[in-house]
Amino acid sequence: MKKSLLALAALTAFAGAASAQSSVTLFGIVDLSAVSVKNGANSQKLLASNQLNSNRLGFRGVEDLGGGMRAGFWLEAGMDNDVGNVGGSNGLAAPAAGSTIFNRRSTVSLMGGFGEVRLGRDYTPSFWNYTVFDPFGTNGPASMLSLVSTLGSGAITLVRDNNTIGYFLPAMGGVYGQFQVAAGEGVAGQKYFGGRVGYAGGPVNVAVAYGKTAKDGGLADDYTDMNVGGSFAMGAFTLMAQYSKRDFLTRDQKTVLLGGTLALGASTLKASYVKSSGAQGTAARDFDAKLIGLGYQYDLSKRTALYASFGSLNNDGTTATGSTFTIGTGPALAGGETSRGIAIGVRHSF
Numbered sequence: 001m002k003k004s005l006l007a008l009a010a011l012t013a014f015a016g017a018a019s020a021q022s023s024v025t026l027f028g029i030v031d032l033s034a035v036s037v038k039n040g041a042n043s044q045k046l047l048a049s050n051q052l053n054s055n056r057l058g059f060r061g062v063e064d065l066g067g068g069m070r071a072g073f074w075l076e077a078g079m080d081n082d083v084g085n086v087g088g089s090n091g092l093a094a095p096a097a098g099s100t101i102f103n104r105r106s107t108v109s110l111m112g113g114f115g116e117v118r119l120g121r122d123y124t125p126s127f128w129n130y131t132v133f134d135p136f137g138t139n140g141p142a143s144m145l146s147l148v149s150t151l152g153s154g155a156i157t158l159v160r161d162n163n164t165i166g167y168f169l170p171a172m173g174g175v176y177g178q179f180q181v182a183a184g185e186g187v188a189g190q191k192y193f194g195g196r197v198g199y200a201g202g203p204v205n206v207a208v209a210y211g212k213t214a215k216d217g218g219l220a221d222d223y224t225d226m227n228v229g230g231s232f233a234m235g236a237f238t239l240m241a242q243y244s245k246r247d248f249l250t251r252d253q254k255t256v257l258l259g260g261t262l263a264l265g266a267s268t269l270k271a272s273y274v275k276s277s278g279a280q281g282t283a284a285r286d287f288d289a290k291l292i293g294l295g296y297q298y299d300l301s302k303r304t305a306l307y308a309s310f311g312s313l314n315n316d317g318t319t320a321t322g323s324t325f326t327i328g329t330g331p332a333l334a335g336g337e338t339s340r341g342i343a344i345g346v347r348h349s350f
Helices: 002-020 128-132
Strands: 022-039 042-049 056-066 069-077 105-112 115-123 160-168 175-182 192-201 204-213 223-234 237-248 251-264 267-279 289-299 304-315 338-349
Touching: 128 204, 128 223, 128 237
Parallel strands: none
Antiparallel strands: 022 042, 022 056, 022 338, 056 069, 069 105, 105 115, 115 160, 160 175, 175 192, 192 204, 204 223, 223 237, 237 251, 251 267, 267 289, 289 304, 304 338
């Protein structure tokens, strides 16, 4: 009887140790706001998601394999909480789109002293500088992505891609980086390779990235995206800047951003100026436009915030040759017209 009790105690201790080596976390963000967008003479009012942070519902887990090795998974779905939808696009057309649930990220990883090897649907390395060095995190009416084009290429790799294999460097005294390839599988705009390398130490964070979506599966030419960004913290104020260049066929576009954030207790002020320039290489519309963004965030707690953000996007040129960039997915507008948007909402994370 005594031996049985000892065996049972040992088994219980072993099970407890095993369970302590594994963890699964449920997490998410719910972000909703009242939005008003005016494009030229047209206007639209709506309740919209993703204006401060992108909505998400996710599950992530890690298992300790011993010897410094760990395995992990990450499943993350987008959400449109104004109508209760979960999931979203994976960049593919039907029927290849399937029933997309974990469209934001769906990966499995092996991690250790060597770094991390990650497989699945994930962010592309060439995207990260856009969002990290944008005071608005590429969300809402002031998002700099309103002025970033895939140049009509059909590339689906601007933010994320499918079928990726990625490698992330281990911690190396502030140096960080990742490299990624994605199988085209005969789908136009999906075959990709790219990388990002940066340094974060003290008040400085700077990184350069490059991505190439290959001429494959019907894509007319390679689509390339090169960008560099940085931030510098000066007490409560953080200065941000970035430059990017995209090319496809004879089309090219350059984008420059200068902005910053100022933390004042529970409040954060945000501002940015974004300028786009470039041409189609023909007499078609150009890519010249400017975007001014202003924002305010008040943190009620570590997880809940109230916010307001404003963006004014001015397309240059004439009705025939001017650009037609818009804020969000508001009504269409003619070349050279102005798009303005404002969002007031609440965000809760868990």
